[in-house]
Amino acid sequence: MTAERGETAAETRRGWTKARAILAGGLVLGVGAAITLAAWTDNEWATGIFGSGNFGxxxxxxxxxxxxxxxxxxxxxxxxxxxxxxxxxxxxxxxxxxxxxxxxxxxxxxxxxxxxxxxxxxxxxxxxxxxxxxxxxxxxxxxxxxxxxxxxxxxxxxxxxxxxxxxxxxxxxxxxxxxxxxxxxxxxxxxxx
CATH class of the missing domain: 2.60.40 (Immunoglobulin-like)
Structure with missing residues (x-):
């Protein structure tokens, strides 16, 4: 029984390790995706100069x-x-x-x-x-x-x-x-x- 408990505990730790690895990979992918999106951001600007005429x-x-x-x-x-x-x-x-x-x-x-x-x-x-x-x-x-x-x-x-x-x-x-x-x-x- 102790051996089974030891195997179950080891399996549980391996499961958590895998889950952590997957979560860490997802975070890395998320950061990579955010960087990729930022690389495709663009801006366009326009301005005009204005003044008034003279009259008299x-x-x-x-x-x-x-x-x-x-x-x-x-x-x-x-x-x-x-x-x-x-x-x-x-x-x-x-x-x-x-x-x-x-x-x-x-x-x-x-x-x-x-x-x-x-x-x-x-x-x-x-x-x-x-x-x-x-x-x-x-x-x-x-x-x-x-x-x-x-x-x-x-x-x-x-x-x-x-x-x-x-x-x-x-x-x-x-x-x-x-x-x-x-x-x-x-x-x-x-x-x-």
């Missing part, structure tokens, strides 16, 4: 020196013809202004003109036309186009829109008044140049 308009009273007048406080002083600060009924005065895209603009523009007449200037009217050149006089005004057109386009860096302003004093202009007429050129960007 600028104006000139002489058609040569353009600059940015970005607020009403920084408005360009128009050079009206003689007598603009000493108007009498039926007087008419003229002044030119030119608008273009800023030199670093990368988009075209749609520009809307707005004007505001100081209420103190009773009877004074203001209007404008677009002209081919910057000169502004009675003759230039008469030859101009699109009187009081609300909008114009600047489609390239070479485009310059010349505007001729005309201010007329009416018969009901009171004596001794002072006031301003302000024009606003509001630009909205459009297509890339």
């Amino acid at each position: 308009i600028e104006g000139s009273t002489d058609g040569t020196a353009f600059s940015d007048h970005s607020s009403e406080a920084e408005a360009a002083d128009l050079a009206f013809t003689v007598g603009a600060e000493n108007l009498a009924p039926d007087d008419v005065v003229y002044a030119p202004f030119a608008v273009q895209l800023e030199r670093d603009s990368t988009y075209d523009a749609e520009v809307t003109i707005g004007q505001a007449v100081d209420p103190a200037l009773v009877g004074v009217t203001a209007d404008y036309v677009f002209t081919d050149t910057l000169g502004c006089s009675e003759a230039a005004y008469a030859a101009g186009t699109d009187e009081n057109a609300a909008t114009f386009a600047l489609g390239s860096l070479d485009d310059v829109q010349n505007v001729c302003f005309r201010v007329t004093a009416g018969d009901d202009l009171p004596q001794g008044v002072n006031g301003e007429i302000t024009w606003n050129f509001a630009a909205v960007s459009g297509d890339a140049l």
Whole structure:
């Protein structure tokens, strides 16, 4: 009986040894399989670089020196013809202004003109036309186009829109008044140049 017990114990130990060997082999195979899977891992990457364009308009009273007048406080002083600060009924005065895209603009523009007449200037009217050149006089005004057109386009860096302003004093202009007429050129960007 002892011999049988000894054989059974030896067989049991051999069984455990085999089981351990199989488990160890399985662990080795598992590690090998994990290594094999890692060898087949791959990555792909992509990136883009982004930035923004530039956009703006600028104006000139002489058609040569353009600059940015970005607020009403920084408005360009128009050079009206003689007598603009000493108007009498039926007087008419003229002044030119030119608008273009800023030199670093990368988009075209749609520009809307707005004007505001100081209420103190009773009877004074203001209007404008677009002209081919910057000169502004009675003759230039008469030859101009699109009187009081609300909008114009600047489609390239070479485009310059010349505007001729005309201010007329009416018969009901009171004596001794002072006031301003302000024009606003509001630009909205459009297509890339």
